[in-house]
Amino acid sequence: MxxxxxxxxxxxxxxxxxxxxxxxxxxxxxxxxxxxxxxxxxxxxxxxxxxxxxxxxxxxxxxxxxxxxxxxxxxxxxxxxxxxxxxxxxxxxxxxxxxxxxxxxxxxxxxxxxxxxxxxxxxxxxxxxxRRQGPDALSEQLTREHLLEAASHHSIAIKQFLLDQSHVAGIGNIYACEILHLCRLHPDTPANRVTANEMARLLEATRSVLTAAVQAGGTTLADAQYQTLNGKSGEYQHHAAVYAREDEPCVRRDCRGRIRRYRQAGRSTYLCPVCQASGRGRKK
Incomplete structure (x- = not known):
């Protein structure tokens, strides 16, 4: 999509x-x-x-x-x-x-x-x-405070939180994986367990990843379902850190992990299990 x-x-x-x-x-x-x-x-x-x-x-x-x-x-x-x-x-x-x-x-x-x-x-x-759209993911209306307030009511995984367009408008599966890798958050982390400092990093990663992807003309996968207005392919797939890179080395120089793929809520999720280590359960 x-x-x-x-x-x-x-x-x-x-x-x-x-x-x-x-x-x-x-x-x-x-x-x-x-x-x-x-x-x-x-x-x-x-x-x-x-x-x-x-x-x-x-x-x-x-x-x-x-x-x-x-x-x-x-x-x-x-x-x-x-x-x-x-x-x-x-x-x-x-x-x-x-x-x-x-x-x-x-x-x-x-x-x-x-x-x-x-x-x-x-x-x-x-x-x-x-209808039912949250702030645009590249707008000034998307703030750390908005994310913290919205997330405080949800124990769903942070990746699922990002995919809900009523919280943030514009993020899908590809860029959710990329954003969470850049800010070193495990995709399964409960949204209401993300700290204020982590949410600030997530917001910064959101802007960084999406801006870079726009500059690259978007992502065109093997199915070629996305093309630009003039029928050209995007280029961001050549710069992705985790998406569609299963078993490849993590791009971080200080990390020896390899990218893993697993199913999460019916979608493929990609992460580095070393620099995105899990460990937080839901709030009781």
Whole structure:
């Protein structure tokens, strides 16, 4: 699933390449991916100029004239691409936006978990795609105090806490593993047992990992389900410390551990068992 760095990379591509262009025509090929009646959805998009972009967590939007917005959540396998007007339409394309000057914007989603929504950009808090979202993981609103307060009510594993978008918006499985390795926290540590100093390190690691991943254009794994707006792969997978590195040496020079993978709440979790040693149980 695309996480904050991948979605931010796509948003930056949209900001650079389509803002100022006009949607001439919109073609919807599947109605079950939109959260708005089809006729209203299409008529609101057509003949409107794109004036900006936005993102919160894993959701992004195109801001159009007259306070209209196109909300996008890629979910598991969604891709938003800018292609030439005369290119063949890929399989699993569900929305085509014909632009006046820059070709076509297409939404491709083989698994069809992605969702699109018509937004009022003056009332983003009412958007379905943005409901129950905590502070964006790269925003100033995400503070140590917020994390400590939210975590104090939960004995779930700290990794599961980070994956809950109502606490922090934008972190998924890949970057949760990377963040916890950087701040030397075991993924199973109960959230309400993380100390104030540890939470400060976790916040610093969150900003460091996500910023580096954005600069690298995100992470593209072997399934190639994530690509940039122009169909390129991200590069962060070549810099990952733990994710998809099972049995490889820990990247820390002072550590002789090897990366281990185990199942945690149905997901693969990667860690170094030496520098992320466990030892804390739940509060009684």
């Amino acid at each position: 695309p996480e904050l760095p991948e979605v931010e990379t796509i948003r930056r591509g949209l900001q650079d390449q389509v803002v100022g262009d006009t949607i001439v025509c919109a073609h919807l090929r599947r109605q079950d991916i939109i959260l708005t009646p089809p006729e209203e959805f299409l008529s609101a998009l057509e003949d409107r100029r794109i004036i900006g972009t936005g993102r919160h967590g894993k959701a992004l939007w195109l801001a159009l004239e007259d306070h209209v917005g196109l909300g996008i959540h890629l979910r598991m396998s969604g891709q938003f691409k800018l292609v030439p007007s005369d290119s063949l339409t890929p399989k699993h394309t569900h929305l085509v936006l014909e632009l006046a000057a820059n070709g076509r914007l297409i939404f491709v989603d083989p698994r069809r978990f992605g969702r699109l929504e018509l937004l009022d950009t003056r009332r983003l808090d009412q958007a379905v795609l943005l």
